[in-house]
Amino acid sequence: MSAAGPPQGANRAPSGGSAAASAASVGAVQSPAVGTIRAAAGGAWLLALPVAAFIIVFLAWPVATVLYAAFADGQGGFTTGHIGAFLSISLMREAFVNSLVVALGSVAFATLIAVPLAYLTVRFDFRGAALVQTLGVLPLVMPPFVGAVALQLLFGRNGSINLLLGEAFGIRIPFMDGLNGVIFVEGLHYFPFILLNLVAALGNIDSAMEEAAQNLGSHGFRLFRRVVFPLAAPGFVAGAALVFVKVFDDLGTPLVLNVTNMLAPQAYLRITSVGLEDPIGYVIALVMIVFSIGALALSARLTRGRDYATLTRGGTSMRKRPLAGGSAVLAYGWVLLVLALVLSPHLGLLLLSLAKVWSYSVLPEGFTLQHFALVLTDSRQMIGNTLLYCTLAAGIDIVLGTAIAYLVLRTRLPGRQWLDWGASAALAIPGIVLAIGFLRAFRGIELPFVGGALTATWVAIMLAYAVRRLPYAVRSCVAALQQVHVSLEEAAQSLGANRRRVARRIVIPLMMGGILAGFVTSFTTAAVELSATILLVTRESQAPLSYGIYLYNQSIATRGPAAALGVIAIVIVALGMYVSQRLLSARDGDARIAEDAR
Amino acid sequence: MTTEVLATTGAGIEIEGVNLAYGANVALRDISLSIAPGEFFALLGPSGSGKSTLLRLLAGFNRANAGRVRIAGADVAALPPWQRDVGMVFQNYALWPHLTVGENVAFGLEERRWARERIRARVRDVLDLVSLNGYDDRRPGQLSGGQQQRVAIARTLAIEPRVLLLDEPLSNLDAKLRASTGLELKRLQRRLGITTVFVTHDQQEAMTIADRLAVLDQGVIQQVGTPRELYDAPVNRFVAEFVGSINMYAGTVRAGATGTSTVEVDGLGCVALPDERVVGMATGSAVAVAFRPHAVRLAGPGPVAGLAFDAEVGTTEFLGEFVRHDLLVGALRVVADLPHARFAEAQAPGARVRFVVAPGEILVLADPPR
Numbered sequence: 009m010s011a012a013g014p015p016q017g018a019n020r021a022p023s024g025g026s027a028a029a030s031a032a033s034v035g036a037v038q039s040p041a042v043g044t045i046r047a048a049a050g051g052a053w054l055l056a057l058p059v060a061a062f063i064i065v066f067l068a069w070p071v072a073t074v075l076y077a078a079f080a081d082g083q084g085g086f087t088t089g090h091i092g093a094f095l096s097i098s099l100m101r102e103a104f105v106n107s108l109v110v111a112l113g114s115v116a117f118a119t120l121i122a123v124p125l126a127y128l129t130v131r132f133d134f135r136g137a138a139l140v141q142t143l144g145v146l147p148l149v150m151p152p153f154v155g156a157v158a159l160q161l162l163f164g165r166n167g168s169i170n171l172l173l174g175e176a177f178g179i180r181i182p183f184m185d186g187l188n189g190v191i192f193v194e195g196l197h198y199f200p201f202i203l204l205n206l207v208a209a210l211g212n213i214d215s216a217m218e219e220a221a222q223n224l225g226s227h228g229f230r231l232f233r234r235v236v237f238p239l240a241a242p243g244f245v246a247g248a249a250l251v252f253v254k255v256f257d258d259l260g261t262p263l264v265l266n267v268t269n270m271l272a273p274q275a276y277l278r279i280t281s282v283g284l285e286d287p288i289g290y291v292i293a294l295v296m297i298v299f300s301i302g303a304l305a306l307s308a309r310l311t312r313g314r315d316y317a318t319l320t321r322g323g324t325s326m327r328k329r330p331l332a333g334g335s336a337v338l339a340y341g342w343v344l345l346v347l348a349l350v351l352s353p354h355l356g357l358l359l360l361s362l363a364k365v366w367s368y369s370v371l372p373e374g375f376t377l378q379h380f381a382l383v384l385t386d387s388r389q390m391i392g393n394t395l396l397y398c399t400l401a402a403g404i405d406i407v408l409g410t411a412i413a414y415l416v417l418r419t420r421l422p423g424r425q426w427l428d429w430g431a432s433a434a435l436a437i438p439g440i441v442l443a444i445g446f447l448r449a450f451r452g453i454e455l456p457f458v459g460g461a462l463t464a465t466w467v468a469i470m471l472a473y474a475v476r477r478l479p480y481a482v483r484s485c486v487a488a489l490q491q492v493h494v495s496l497e498e499a500a501q502s503l504g505a506n507r508r509r510v511a512r513r514i515v516i517p518l519m520m521g522g523i524l525a526g527f528v529t530s531f532t533t534a535a536v537e538l539s540a541t542i543l544l545v546t547r548e549s550q551a552p553l554s555y556g557i558y559l560y561n562q563s564i565a566t567r568g569p570a571a572a573l574g575v576i577a578i579v580i581v582a583l584g585m586y587v588s589q590r591l592l593s594a595r596d597g598d599a600r601i602a603e604d605a606r
Numbered sequence: 607m608t609t610e611v612l613a614t615t616g617a618g619i620e621i622e623g624v625n626l627a628y629g630a631n632v633a634l635r636d637i638s639l640s641i642a643p644g645e646f647f648a649l650l651g652p653s654g655s656g657k658s659t660l661l662r663l664l665a666g667f668n669r670a671n672a673g674r675v676r677i678a679g680a681d682v683a684a685l686p687p688w689q690r691d692v693g694m695v696f697q698n699y700a701l702w703p704h705l706t707v708g709e710n711v712a713f714g715l716e717e718r719r720w721a722r723e724r725i726r727a728r729v730r731d732v733l734d735l736v737s738l739n740g741y742d743d744r745r746p747g748q749l750s751g752g753q754q755q756r757v758a759i760a761r762t763l764a765i766e767p768r769v770l771l772l773d774e775p776l777s778n779l780d781a782k783l784r785a786s787t788g789l790e791l792k793r794l795q796r797r798l799g800i801t802t803v804f805v806t807h808d809q810q811e812a813m814t815i816a817d818r819l820a821v822l823d824q825g826v827i828q829q830v831g832t833p834r835e836l837y838d839a840p841v842n843r844f845v846a847e848f849v850g851s852i853n854m855y856a857g858t859v860r861a862g863a864t865g866t867s868t869v870e871v872d873g874l875g876c877v878a879l880p881d882e883r884v885v886g887m888a889t890g891s892a893v894a895v896a897f898r899p900h901a902v903r904l905a906g907p908g909p910v911a912g913l914a915f916d917a918e919v920g921t922t923e924f925l926g927e928f929v930r931h932d933l934l935v936g937a938l939r940v941v942a943d944l945p946h947a948r949f950a951e952a953q954a955p956g957a958r959v960r961f962v963v964a965p966g967e968i969l970v971l972a973d974p975p976r
Binding site: 214216217219220221222223224225226227230234235238239241314316 | 665666667686687688689690692693694696697698700701702703704705713714717718758761762765
């Protein structure tokens with residue numbers, strides 16, 4: 009499951025309240041002497057202040073400046089005129105509608121893929137279930153924009169599939185035309201968010217729930233529609249909201265596919281062509297924030313008080329039936345079809361990275377390693393930049409994440425949940441909006457030693473990564489600390505260790521697996537970040553890998569090297585996920601010990 | 607009352623030679639059982655005895671490898687659960703959290719495509735029946751455990767099942783509620799006349815509620831009978847030990863005077879019993895000899911009939927209506943429940959006292975203790 013780090017961490021964020029609630033109960037269980045509370049409170053403040061400062065300076069303030077600019081009339085007054093101006097531009101209205109259509113279309117496409125797969129794995133006992141698990145992870149190792157060009161070569165107007173279809177039946181399916189292309193690419197990449205959430209929710213349904221319905225006369229699809237799916241619906245909603253937000257905010261995919269009449273690319277184009285003073289760019293950012301927060305809030309609202317995990321102690325989840333005959337053929341057919349679709353961007357990317365020439369043909373004509381050679385000589389700096397930025401950003405994230413986890417779960421600092429909520433709020437802020445906020449909030453701020461404005465250096469890129477990936481690290485660290493039972497710390501305290509030494513010798517070591525997993529998750533997802541990167545890169549020497557992939561994709565001549573860079577990025581991310589998987593299974597071992605200690 | 611509306615009928619159940627195995631794991635072995643219409647029948651056994659498997663077989667969730675199950679005379683083997691009209695109340699109640707109480711109860715009726723008005727009336731009636739009128743719009747999570755169980759029963763009764771199946775109906779309730787709920791269940795069952803089968807591992811529960819019961823162990827029915835029959839005349843060691851508490855010892859059948867046999871109880875002594883009590887047990891064969899703790903009496907002076915023995919009083923436990931004595935006879939222990947009279951002292955620990963068990967209270971079982 010660890011490979012699902014980002015989506016899982018992400019989907020828990022909207023319900024930060026429950027984490028806080030459990031934190032409160034943990035706090036209630038623990039009842040240290042009054043003196044310790046006072047002594048600890050001082051330390052807690054010392055820890056909380058820098059964390060709060062980071063969130064305020066690098067998240068709240070930049071976002072606030074964006075919101076301010078959307079409503080400022082330039083003379084220090086308030087105006088809704090910019091919103092009126094935004095609405096009066098037909099391109100903006102079109103972009104808004106397109107963004108909505110694409111986001112909803114992607115949710116629908118992702119649902120179409122995910123629901124049958126989820127049902128198959130939970131309902132039937134067949135080997136394909138293991139394949140489906142793999143399916144859930146595969147798309148996550150590569151952001152959609154990386155595979156977009158490869159998908160165009162496979163499914164585009166003159167792509168492999170349409171060439172074959174044209175030859176055989178004289179037809180052409182517009183998979184990749186205009187908005188279709190964005191929906192196709194996004195849905196194919198993000199359906200795992202729905203799949204994983206749905207499988208988890210279905211797995212938590214007690215078999216008696218279903219049997220009771222059968223006993224009362226229900227069966228087949230009606231049973232699924234009336235009982236099984238509604239019970240799993242909260243999981244579905246959480247996954248669907250995430251897909252919506254991810255797609256609505258995505259900048260790279262439309263840009264690479266050259267679809268500019270959507271909100272994110274319009275924001276990018278306004279800021280880069282008209283300039284930082286253009287109010288329309290801020291209104292677009294405002295709309296994007298409102299819809300992101302709106303979707304997450306709606307999903308939180310729809311799922312609130314609906315913890316339908318009915319599996320009781322000693323109960324069994326829904327019974328699996330063996331698959332046989334025709335239905336087995338159908339199930340395998342579906343799984344293999346989806347597998348082929350999901351793997352197509354990866355395969356296409358690999359082919360493209362090795363292709364001499366590939367256009368107007370089903371497969372490349374001739375293979376070569378020269379793209380890799382070129383990339384490894386030309387773009388070594390990009391790879392180095394990615395490693396540098398992501399290491400620093402992930403490092404900041406786990407330090408903050410550990411601090412937040414400790415403050416939330418182990419202290420009674422007033423307002424401590426706000427740190428968790430504040431950090432998690434980064435999920436709802438589109439990358440491009442954060443980047444615009446950085447540019448506006450920090451312009452003119454000079455950095456000592458490095459030289460030049462903060463926004464002109466790589467430090468801004470690195471900080472944006474740290475802010476954007478902080479929620480993942482926080483979730484990972486909170487989960488890790490939750491598994492360390494308070495009694496383990498109390499035992500150390502009763503043996504004479506003070507709070508600081510308990511933290512160093514007991515808590516941190518026990519949390520280490522989770523902390524490292526958080527590091528890897530933050531690192532790998534930052535390594536393929538594009539939507540903030542693209543605005544914050546001011547010189548080619550600062551460019552990380554993701555920017556390089558985007559840049560090379562701008563011209564048909566350099567699509568080969570772009571694909572080679574993409575393959576390298578996938579290898580880095582896949583390695584990261586493998587490592588995080590190992591770390592998490594190690595953590596599970598520790599957790600068992602902690603569990604036994606109860 | 608609403609019972610006129612609810613047209614429940616008792617259907618008889620016939621189980622013949624049912625075998626059920628999961629791979630090499632035999633869950634039910636050659637089960638034959640006949641449950642009369644309107645009977646309140648209990649399946650009693652320890653966990654893993656197959657009692658729940660048998661219940662689920664009736665509901666259609668399990669399939670027999672061999673044998674026949676008939677409900678109201680018709681073979682139900684081919685019927686899936688949703689066509690059986692056999693109502694089951696699950697151990698954890700299985701109320702759907704996404705539906706209100708009213709919607710939960712209406713579910714089965716909607717599946718039967720009833721008209722909306724008719725459904726509304728029936729939901730009201732069955733909620734009335736379990737004293738939950740006015741709870742329609744609550745969510746299951748807002749109800750107490752006892753209320754949840756009543757909703758689950760109402761949901762099942764709403765479809766007028768031919769048979770009512772209850773899986774450990776009292777196990778999720780606290781001790782206080784358990785006794786009253788058991789009585790309530792019995793009253794409801796009597797009123798509706800619905801054939802009811804319930805599964806429990808608690809012998810006291812089974813004895814107090816059921817008309818008849820079947821004791822299961824390792825997938826085999828050990829004995830079927832009324833609570834009294836099972837208590838007074840268990841057919842084997844398992845039933846004797848599972849139903850009520852009992853003292854059990856190894857013994858040997860010896861020849862006795864005409865018409866009687868002497869049974870020698872190892873370490874306790876000998877007792878003369880009429881021949882019909884040791885039918886099928888040859889002279890010299892090893893047997894089990896058992897008696898209930900309350901069958902042990904203080905022996906007066908002089909000769910007594912029955913199994914008499916001298917014992918040293920070990921510990922005593924005051925339980926109110928009786929005092930439980932832990933007696934030591936050599937290496938053997940005997941539990942004796944002696945009635946308590948007001949202000950009477952219990953036997954002093956360490957005292958040597960003579961006890962007796964009347965011949966009529968002594969059980970001889972063909973399978974000797976291991």
